[in-house]
Structures are given as structure tokens and as C-alpha cells.
Amino acid sequence: MKEFDYTQIKHYKLYGFVKKVFGPIFKKVYKMEFKGLENVPKDKSNYIVAINHTSAMDPVFVAMPKCVPSLHFMAKVELFKNPVVGWFITHMYGFPVKRGKGDTSAIDYGVKIVEEGHVMAICPEGKRIKDKDGVPQRAKSGVAIIAKATGADVLPVAIYCDGKIKPGKKVVVSYGKLIKNSDMGLDKENVGAHDIKDAAKMVMANIFALWEAEKNNG
Numbered sequence: 001m002k003e004f005d006y007t008q009i010k011h012y013k014l015y016g017f018v019k020k021v022f023g024p025i026f027k028k029v030y031k032m033e034f035k036g037l038e039n040v041p042k043d044k045s046n047y048i049v050a051i052n053h054t055s056a057m058d059p060v061f062v063a064m065p066k067c068v069p070s071l072h073f074m075a076k077v078e079l080f081k082n083p084v085v086g087w088f089i090t091h092m093y094g095f096p097v098k099r100g101k102g103d104t105s106a107i108d109y110g111v112k113i114v115e116e117g118h119v120m121a122i123c124p125e126g127k128r129i130k131d132k133d134g135v136p137q138r139a140k141s142g143v144a145i146i147a148k149a150t151g152a153d154v155l156p157v158a159i160y161c162d163g164k165i166k167p168g169k170k171v172v173v174s175y176g177k178l179i180k181n182s183d184m185g186l187d188k189e190n191v192g193a194h195d196i197k198d199a200a201k202m203v204m205a206n207i208f209a210l211w212e213a214e215k216n217n218g
Contacts, residue, residue, distance in 0.1 A: 002080075002083065002086065004080065004090065004095055004096050006095070006105050006106075006108065006109045006112075009072070009112060009113055009116050009118060012090075012091040012092070012093065014088075014091040014092065015070055015091065015092055015093055016070075018092065019063065019064065023064045026060065026061075026064065027064060029167045029168070030061070030165070030167060030168075030169065030170075030171045031168070031169065031170040031171065032061065032064065032170075032171050032172075032173065033170065033171070033172045033173070034064070034065050034172075034173050034174075034175070035172065035173070035174045035175065035214075036174050036175035036176060036177075036210075037065055037067055037068075037175055039155065039175045039176060039177050039178065040065070040067050040068055040155065040175055041153075041155070041178060042067070045069055045117050045118060045119055046114050046115070046116075046117045046118065046119070046150070046152060047114070047119060047152050047153045047154065047155055047178065048114065048119070048120050048121075048122060048143060048146060048147055048150075048152050048153070048154045048155070049062060049071060049119060049120070049121040049122070049154075049155045049157055050121075050122055050123075050124050050143050050154050050155065050156050050157065050203050050204075050207060051121060051122070051123050051157045051158075051159060051207070052123065052124075052125065052129070052136040052157075052158055052159055052207050052208075052211060053123035053125045053126075053127060053128045053129055054128065054129065054134060054159045054161065054165055055128060055159075055165045056128070057165070058121075058123060058159060059071050059073040059092075059094070059121050061159055061171060061173050062121065062157050062159070062173055063121075064173075069118075069119050070093055070118070070119065071093060071119055071120070071121040072093040072094075072095065072110075072113045072118055072119065072120050072121065073093065073094050073095075073120070073121040073122065074094070074095060074096075074097040074106055074110070074121075074122055074123070074142075075089055075094040075095065075096060075097070076096070076097065076099055077096040077097060077098050077099075079094075079096070080096045095109055099126060099127060107142060107145060107146060110122070110142075110146045111146055111149045111150055114146065114150040114152045115150055120146065122142060122143050122146070124139035124140060124142065124143045124200060124203055124204055124207070125137050125138070125139060125140065125204075126139075126140040126142070134160075134161065134163075134164075135208075135211075136158070136204060136207050136208045136211050137204075138201075138204065139200040139201060139203060139204035140200065141193075141196050141197060141200050142200075143199075143200055143203055144184065144186065144196045144197070144199035144200040144203070145196060147181055147184060147186055147199065148181075148186040148191055148196065148199070151181050151186075151187065152181060153178050153179060153180050153181050154178070154179045154181075154184070154203050155175065155176070155178050155179075156175075156176040156177075156179060156203060156206035156207045156210060157173060157174065157175050157176065157207070157210070158173070158174045158176070158207050158208075158210035158211035158214065159171065159172070159173055159174075159211075160172045160173075160174065160211050160214040160215060162215075172214050174210040174211070174213070174214055175210075176206050176207070176209070176210050177206075179202065179203060179206060183202075184198075184199035184202055184203070185198065185199060186199055
């Protein structure tokens with residue numbers, strides 16, 4: 001597997017091409033509906049997008065609307081072992097993370113993304129929820145750690161589908177209101193591990209509220 005270059009944030013033309021050409025196709029194939037797009041920041045780009053982990057398509061679904069900027073996202077390192085798949089994910093702004101192994105390289109790269117004025121997408125749960133009726137689960141600390149290190153705000157996004165996501169099923173993407181860094185309590189001088197966990201819980205609670213609202217609406 002080719003080593004990922006964590007030293008610099010690169011620009012790739014493939015992302016824009018795929019979004020423009022294949023976006024409309026995906027919208028039809030998955031019967032996509034987008035809600036709360038007015039909550040997507042229009043005057044800033046250095047924030048974090050937090051998404052419940054429903055499938056490998058999560059960053060693609062969330063990035064489809066024109067008003068959503070390019071999303072740099074974490075992907076499990078196993079996907080990069082295939083050189084073709086790894087190349088494609090990299091050129092779609094994905095970067096590898098070793099799950100459950102305290103991968104500081106991925107966290108540091110996430111901080112770099114935000115500090116350089118880009119938008120990072122992260123699934124706080126850390127892994128895809130394959131059962132449990134798709135109900136969003138407990139968040140890991142990564143989203144709060146990066147928000148603390150950068151002072152970034154967090155945009156909660158919920159993906160909802162009645163059952164397993166697959167072609168032909170309706171997929172709803174709901175964008176919530178931006179959670180300010182100060183509202184998460186991450187702007188204090190002394191932020192401890194408990195504060196980080198509470199901030200991550202707050203982000204996930206916002207995602208769950210969006211998800212549940214759509215479930216009840218359906």
C-alpha cells in the first residue's frame with residue numbers, strides 16, 4: 001500500500017468532476033431528499049461536518065448539493081490497500097485512519113485540514129452501524145478533539161433511510177444548525193477528557209435528533 005502523504009493538503013480535480021457528472025445520477029438512484037440546506041455555512045469553510053455512519057456512501061450523499069463544499073473525510077485504512085481504490089478515495093479527498101489504534105496521524109491531518117480553511121467530514125461513531133435499525137450510536141472523541149484543537153464549529157448531519165440503504169430506496173439527508181465551539185464548551189482555557197466526551201455526546205445528540213425527526217416524519 002502506498003503511504004498516504006499527511007504533510008500537505010492537495011487539490012484534486014476528480015472530486016468536482018464526479019460531483020457534477022455523477023451527482024444527479026446518485027440523486028435519482030437513491031431517491032435523495034435534502035433538508036436544512038439553509039444551515040450549511042455560506043461565509044466560512046473551516047468547519048467540521050459530523051455524520052451518522054450508515055454506509056460507505058455517507059460523505060458522497062452529504063456532499064451532493066451545490067452549496068456543500070468539498071469534504072475531506074476519514075476512511076478506514078483497509079480501503080487503501082487496493083491501489084486503484086486507494087487512488088480513487090485519495091482523489092476524492094479521503095484519508096486513511098487506523099480504527100481503534102489511536103491513530104494520531106489521521107487526527108493531526110484532520111486538524112491541518114480545518115486550520116488551512118477546508119471542511120472536514122467525520123462519522124463520530126467511528127464505524128458503520130450495520131444493525132440496530134440504523135439508530136445513531138455513541139460518539140467517539142475524535143470529532144471533539146479536532147474541534148478543540150482548531151476552534152472549529154460543527155455542522156451535524158443525519159442520513160435516514162427506512163431500512164438498509166440501497167438503490168431504489170429513499171435516502172433523506174438532514175443538515176442541522178451549526179454547533180458553535182463555545183456551545184460545546186471547547187473554548188475554555190482548561191478542557192479535560194470529560195469535557196471532550198460531553199462535546200462529542202452533544203454532537204451525536206444533535207445528529208440523533210435530526211435522524212429521529214425524519215423517522216417520525218416517515
